[in-house]
Amino acid sequence: MKKSAPNNDVVKLDVLIVGAGFSGLYQLLSLRDKLGLSVKVVEAGDGVGGTWYWNRYPGARCDSESYAYSFYFDKELLGEWQWSERYPGQAEVVRYLNYVADKFDLKRDIKFNSRVLSAHYNQSRNKWVVTTEPGQQFECTYLVTAVGCLSSTNVPKFPGQDRFKGDWFHTGRWPNEGVDFTGKRVGQIGTGSTGIQTIPIIAETASHLTVFQRSANYSVPASNRPLSADFQKYLRGNYEDIKKMIQSNTNGHPFVFSDRKVFDVSDEEREEIFEEAWTRGGLSFRGCFQDVAFDKKANDLAADFIKRKIRSIVKNRETAKKLTNIDHAFGSKRPPIDTNYFETFNRNNVTLVDVKSSPIKSITPKGVKTKDGEYEVDILVFATGFDAMTRALLNIDIQGRDGLKLRDVWEDGPKTFLGLQVAGFPNLFTITGPGSPSVLCNMPVPIEQHVEWIQDCISYMKKNKISFIEATEGSMEKWVEHIDEVVNETLFIHAKNSWYYGANIPGKPRGFMPYAGGMARYRAICNDVANQNYVGFKLGDTDRGKTYTPPKISVDILVEDVMANRQGI
Numbered sequence: 171m172k173k174s175a176p177n178n179d180v181v182k183l184d185v186l187i188v189g190a191g192f193s194g195l196y197q198l199l200s201l202r203d204k205l206g207l208s209v210k211v212v213e214a215g216d217g218v219g220g221t222w223y224w225n226r227y228p229g230a231r232c233d234s235e236s237y238a239y240s241f242y243f244d245k246e247l248l249g250e251w252q253w254s255e256r257y258p259g260q261a262e263v264v265r266y267l268n269y270v271a272d273k274f275d276l277k278r279d280i281k282f283n284s285r286v287l288s289a290h291y292n293q294s295r296n297k298w299v300v301t302t303e304p305g306q307q308f309e310c311t312y313l314v315t316a317v318g319c320l321s322s323t324n325v326p327k328f329p330g331q332d333r334f335k336g337d338w339f340h341t342g343r344w345p346n347e348g349v350d351f352t353g354k355r356v357g358q359i360g361t362g363s364t365g366i367q368t369i370p371i372i373a374e375t376a377s378h379l380t381v382f383q384r385s386a387n388y389s390v391p392a393s394n395r396p397l398s399a400d401f402q403k404y405l406r407g408n409y410e411d412i413k414k415m416i417q418s419n420t421n422g423h424p425f426v427f428s429d430r431k432v433f434d435v436s437d438e439e440r441e442e443i444f445e446e447a448w449t450r451g452g453l454s455f456r457g458c459f460q461d462v463a464f465d466k467k468a469n470d471l472a473a474d475f476i477k478r479k480i481r482s483i484v485k486n487r488e489t490a491k492k493l494t495n496i497d498h499a500f501g502s503k504r505p506p507i508d509t510n511y512f513e514t515f516n517r518n519n520v521t522l523v524d525v526k527s528s529p530i531k532s533i534t535p536k537g538v539k540t541k542d543g544e545y546e547v548d549i550l551v552f553a554t555g556f557d558a559m560t561r562a563l564l565n566i567d568i569q570g571r572d573g574l575k576l577r578d579v580w581e582d583g584p585k586t587f588l589g590l591q592v593a594g595f596p597n598l599f600t601i602t603g604p605g606s607p608s609v610l611c612n613m614p615v616p617i618e619q620h621v622e623w624i625q626d627c628i629s630y631m632k633k634n635k636i637s638f639i640e641a642t643e644g645s646m647e648k649w650v651e652h653i654d655e656v657v658n659e660t661l662f663i664h665a666k667n668s669w670y671y672g673a674n675i676p677g678k679p680r681g682f683m684p685y686a687g688g689m690a691r692y693r694a695i696c697n698d699v700a701n702q703n704y705v706g707f708k709l710g711d712t713d714r715g716k717t718y719t720p721p722k723i724s725v726d727i728l729v730e731d732v733m734a735n736r737q738g739i
């Protein structure tokens with residue numbers, strides 16, 4: 171295997187992986203070390219970490235419990251690594267991923283500072299030809315994108331933005347050396363999961379922080395704390411059980427939804443249960459009743475509880491009113507968790523501006539101008555989220571069979587089969603692509619499942635002398651229909667203005683992008699597909715000019731059967 175090649179040499183590989191976050195690292199290990207393939211990773215950053223490499227903003231912390239936000243594929247790794255806190259901070263997650271990369275000797279096969287510009291499928295040779303920004307070319311049989319769901323930043327375009335005289339930063343491209351807010355007037359746009367984390371930290375040193383809130387948001391205390399020695403000991407003895415739990419439930423988090431329903435208990439009992447869940451903190455709040463995530467009336471009571479909590483924390487009545495003027499059902503947008511978020515609005519140096527009632531008109535050289543006035547700031551922070559799930563892929567010029575462009579196939583919204591493949595793009599696998607449960611889960615869980623599914627698929631192809639696999643048009647269409655069907659059973663439809671629907675990006679086609687049927691059901695469907703010889707995919711051998719069809723009558727009908735059989739999960 172070549173160690174390094176000058177830019178004009180084409181590097182020939184079995185597999186090229188794009189991205190060195192959780193997905194890319196594990197996929198490298200799985201295909202290189204378990205299948206013995208020649209594999210490289212290309213990564214735009216100069217270190218491992220993916221989303222965690224770029225999101226170094228103040229207060230960046232994982233919302234999943236650390237011990238579940240881990241790889242579970244290796245017992246030794248589980249035994250060796252010890253998280254320090256209930257929710258790991260950004261730096262600790264990056265340390266963890268470096269530890270993993272070093273333990274499994276992954277970095278020798280990662281090319282950093284390499285951004286993929288194009289990936290074209292050469293049909294006659296059944297190869298992908300990939301070009302990166304420094305001008306390097308790769309030729310590979312399989313191309314795996316591990317580009318993350320939340321990696322392409324959204325910086326809204328306000329009139330006058332380029333005339334701003336101060337410094338501005340997007341949370342998802344935070345400078346490595348940090349930003350000193352001491353004594354500065356700071357403006358922050360955005361109060362999603364990220365904004366809710368940055369605000370309390372920025373307020374500690376800024377002379378003044380003005381928060382521009384377009385949509386008020388629910389948040390539950392994280393109740394972060396160091397993990398005690400006793401708990402660490404408990405973890406070491408119970409990893410198998412935890413693994414079973416996170417890999418078999420709907421969202422990959424280490425909690426199960428309660429069986430009880432909101433209206434099955436008395437008002438007093440319900441209040442106690444909410445109170446206890448609030449004190450425990452974290453994302454499990456939504457699991458304290460079975461129906462909060464599904465029944466709008468049950469959800470209303472959870473929402474009401476949180477709003478009462480906000481009112482009890484925030485002293486200024488006007489500010490509390492703005493913070494509780496929430497336009498969506500609890501959990502229908504990604505529910506943030508926080509450390510002192512609402513408390514921060516009690517500080518004298520923090521102002522909340524409602525830019526829904528008084529929209530931002532422009533950015534001026536001195537600050538932010540809304541309908542009601544101008545707010546002067548020295549630093550502007552955009553906590554305005556991402557062009558999620560699709561942009562990182564669409565930024566690459568991906569062309570499949572007959573020059574088919576991914577940008578054209580996805581013109582009206584993303585289409586995939588299982589979030590893993592797109593018809594017309596043989597041997598291209600998209601880890602946590604649109605149509606997979608991804609962002610609705612504790613991410614490492616779907617990532618491990620995708621990586622292992624891809625590994626098994628390639629292994630199956632090798633064994634059966636199959637040289638290409640490609641989702642059929644029919645299975646892709648049916649999967650897209652299925653995504654719509656399942657989301658309509660949930661409360662996500664009460665927030666059609668969320669980034670899950672692509673609504674945060676002007677002009678982006680609207681449609682629910684992740685798979686809301688739950689990780690357990692998704693996993694079962696993927697397993698059934700594989701067990702039925704990759705039903706829903708077209709497989710073949712280009713060398714022998716043969717197309718291999720799974721030994722059943724109609725591929726599309728079977729895909730429907732496979733999905734229908736899993737409705738109950």
Ligand code: N01
Binds near residue numbers: 364365504555
């Ligand atoms: O982005 P967001 P995020 N004018 O899109 C506002 C994950 N995450 O980075 O709601 C004014 O949720 C926008 O307003 P509105 C998690 O999955 C994970 O916070 O569109 N405001 C909103 O307030 C999360 O869901 C963790 O009305 C504008 C904010 O900016 C996802 O990342 C931590 C605007 C954007 O919120 C994204 O969260 C943090 C405009 N033109 C995040 N445009 C961990 O677990 C946007 N906004 C580690």
